[in-house]
Amino acid sequence: MIDPVIIRTMKTVKEIRLENARALANEGPAEFARRIDSSTQQVNQFMGPSPTRNIGDKLARRIEAAFGKPEGWLDVEHITGSDDASISGTRSAVLEKLLPEGSGNLVTWETPDDLEPDDERVWIDRYDYRYSAGNGVIQWEVRQKKALPFDIGFFKALGVRPQDCKLAQVHGRSMEPYLFNRDMMMICTAKTRVKDGLIYAVTFEDEPLVKQIFKEPEGALRLHSYNPEFPDKIIAADQLEGLQIAGEVVYRSGSGLAGGN
Incomplete structure (x- = not known):
């Protein structure tokens, strides 16, 4: 029997950082914001249901330090098992229910x-x-x-x-x-x-x-x-x-x- 070939789509660093940041926010965005010395509105900008900005290098290092993670931890995938994937999917479903896409999103503008x-x-x-x-x-x-x-x-x-x-x-x-x-x-x-x-x-x-x-x-x-x-x-x-x-x-x-x- 030939083993099936599993094809996995490569994730970008910004996708991995977003996934890991959401995993750290298991106590909610308000607690996450407090840990990184930020506001809930700012947190929603980069890890809400429809982020308007990416997690840059400086912010990634700040998140890692706030949660006691080694430098670079946020850039590497950590969700591997089916149970973890299920938890991640459940959390995403909860976020979508609380903040549906297209509703309650922040709009940034200069002019x-x-x-x-x-x-x-x-x-x-x-x-x-x-x-x-x-x-x-x-x-x-x-x-x-x-x-x-x-x-x-x-x-x-x-x-x-x-x-x-x-x-x-x-x-x-x-x-x-x-x-x-x-x-x-x-x-x-x-x-x-x-x-x-x-x-x-x-x-x-x-x-x-x-x-x-x-x-x-x-x-x-x-x-x-x-x-x-x-x-x-x-x-x-x-x-x-x-x-x-x-x-x-x-x-x-x-x-x-x-x-x-």
């Missing part, structure tokens, strides 16, 4: 021309949350002109209009852990009527602030900071003429707690 045309895309200018209000009208100053894209459905879900929204960068630590310094927040300038307990961008005596606002007796308002290091500010009814509401914070993006109000 708007890099993105495919999309009639549902809305561009929102990004501000630095510095504006003047001395003349009674809030004047927004564009300090960062690179706009960011959002889907029109995003605004429908929030119940706001794109033309009423502005992106602004947070400055300071008074709203940690909800908003951290340099986080991005979306402010709806049409929502200026104060609702108890919601978060607003305001100016008080020409100082721009982001605070949670509570209604107090006799028409006063309390500007509350999440960070206990910063005391609350009570604005009496006869001081309200010095307070202007820029808008309600309806969305935030960054290292703080997810979501808006």
Whole structure:
């Protein structure tokens, strides 16, 4: 009897590195990211269901060091038995179920021309949350002109209009852990009527602030900071003429707690 000939397709180094990296991520991408001192988003870029970048030499050596593997370990196949192959296949199936191809993938771009045309895309200018209000009208100053894209459905879900929204960068630590310094927040300038307990961008005596606002007796308002290091500010009814509401914070993006109000 003639032994059957087994034909195996040669894998590239990038394929082997991807396979080995996924094998090391048996505790999930978040733990993998922590081990290599990275973020889950960055990990998904090179080992998610549809990677947008390869594992380069420098990153491969970093992964090996983080998991106590010898240099070059990531470049060599280690899955040989049928049981291991089954485990690898199961893990891939789980990833596909959690993150189907074509869904939830990151899109990297440098200029708007890099993105495919999309009639549902809305561009929102990004501000630095510095504006003047001395003349009674809030004047927004564009300090960062690179706009960011959002889907029109995003605004429908929030119940706001794109033309009423502005992106602004947070400055300071008074709203940690909800908003951290340099986080991005979306402010709806049409929502200026104060609702108890919601978060607003305001100016008080020409100082721009982001605070949670509570209604107090006799028409006063309390500007509350999440960070206990910063005391609350009570604005009496006869001081309200010095307070202007820029808008309600309806969305935030960054290292703080997810979501808006």
